[in-house]
Amino acid sequence: MTDSILDLHINDGLTDEEIDHEKNTYGPLAEDVRELILLALQTRVDADDVARAREHLAAAREILERDRETGPYGTRYNDSGRYRTWGNAVMGLRNAIAPIGEIHEEPDGRVWADFRLNPAYEGPAGHTHGGVTALVLDQILGDAARAGGHPGMTGTLTVRYRRRTPLGALHAEARIDRVEGRKTFVKGHIADAEGVCVEAEGIFIAPQWMIEHRENLDTSPRRE
Numbered sequence: 001m002t003d004s005i006l007d008l009h010i011n012d013g014l015t016d017e018e019i020d021h022e023k024n025t026y027g028p029l030a031e032d033v034r035e036l037i038l039l040a041l042q043t044r045v046d047a048d049d050v051a052r053a054r055e056h057l058a059a060a061r062e063i064l065e066r067d068r069e070t071g072p073y074g075t076r077y078n079d080s081g082r083y084r085t086w087g088n089a090v091m092g093l094r095n096a097i098a099p100i101g102e103i104h105e106e107p108d109g110r111v112w113a114d115f116r117l118n119p120a121y122e123g124p125a126g127h128t129h130g131g132v133t134a135l136v137l138d139q140i141l142g143d144a145a146r147a148g149g150h151p152g153m154t155g156t157l158t159v160r161y162r163r164r165t166p167l168g169a170l171h172a173e174a175r176i177d178r179v180e181g182r183k184t185f186v187k188g189h190i191a192d193a194e195g196v197c198v199e200a201e202g203i204f205i206a207p208q209w210m211i212e213h214r215e216n217l218d219t220s221p222r223r224e
């Protein structure tokens with residue numbers, strides 16, 4: 001398991017221009033698929049139109065499958081230090097289910113994101129699924145640990161749902177509370193316009209393999 005994380009931490013040698021080209025090519029594709037996820041949920045067209053749309057989708061799949069990778073995206077970087085986690089379930093540029101576009105880092109250690117959850121993230125009727133808010137918090141808290149120079153794996157994530165989280169515009173933020181040896185304690189929350197909906201505390205632990213590889217494995221830089 002450890003080896004597979006390191007095996008998927010790859011310098012793929014792309015130039016910055018090639019990375020930008022990939023970004024401009026595959027980012028909009030993920031956007032289109034994101035729209036399709038919502039349309040699959042919301043369309044009211046009749047069976048004939050659905051059948052016709054599915055023919056187009058099958059044709060699109062046939063084109064996209066002509067040249068594809070089969071495994072996870074992993075972490076890719078280049079010589080100028082641009083790190084990409086484009087498969088990440090929360091903020092991966094190429095991942096159509098990722099709800100967050102960008103996570104911001106402030107000089108004071110605060111990490112935050114403004115994002116929208118559409119009805120594809122529904123749990124209780126009209127509200128956000130609790131697993132989705134936990135997913136977002138795991139990432140934001142983990143990113144605060146990483147941004148503060150203490151990257152680690154989530155050991156424990158404690159989530160307190162203070163009130164229902166609506167769908168729509170939300171804000172998430174986190175910061176390091178304290179560091180005890182290999183353990184970094186991070187606190188954060190998700191809020192809507194009315195205030196905090198979900199609070200979390202996470203313990204992020206730097207495993208031995210991460211510490212051993214820290215010299216030749218830059219674990220702290222910001223991911224795009």
Ligand SMILES: CCCCCCCCCCCCCC(=O)SCCNC(=O)CCNC(=O)[C@H](O)C(C)(C)COP(=O)(O)OP(=O)(O)OC[C@H]1O[C@@H](n2cnc3c(N)ncnc32)[C@H](O)[C@@H]1OP(=O)(O)O
Binds near residue numbers: 005142151205206208
């Ligand atoms: C490659 C680069 C990666 C860069 C990452 C960028 C992040 C980006 C953001 C990503 C965000 C997404 C993030 C994700 O999705 S991470 C994915 C979800 N998390 C996992 O899959 C983690 C799986 N578990 C493990 O890998 C290990 O069990 C870990 C690493 C957690 C500890 O295994 P290790 O063998 O190292 O531990 P140890 O036994 O030597 O104990 C050491 C200390 O820790 C204490 N302890 C142990 N376990 C727990 C626990 N569960 N809660 C609280 N405390 C725990 C223990 O008492 C001891 O404390 P003390 O006695 O010293 O006081």
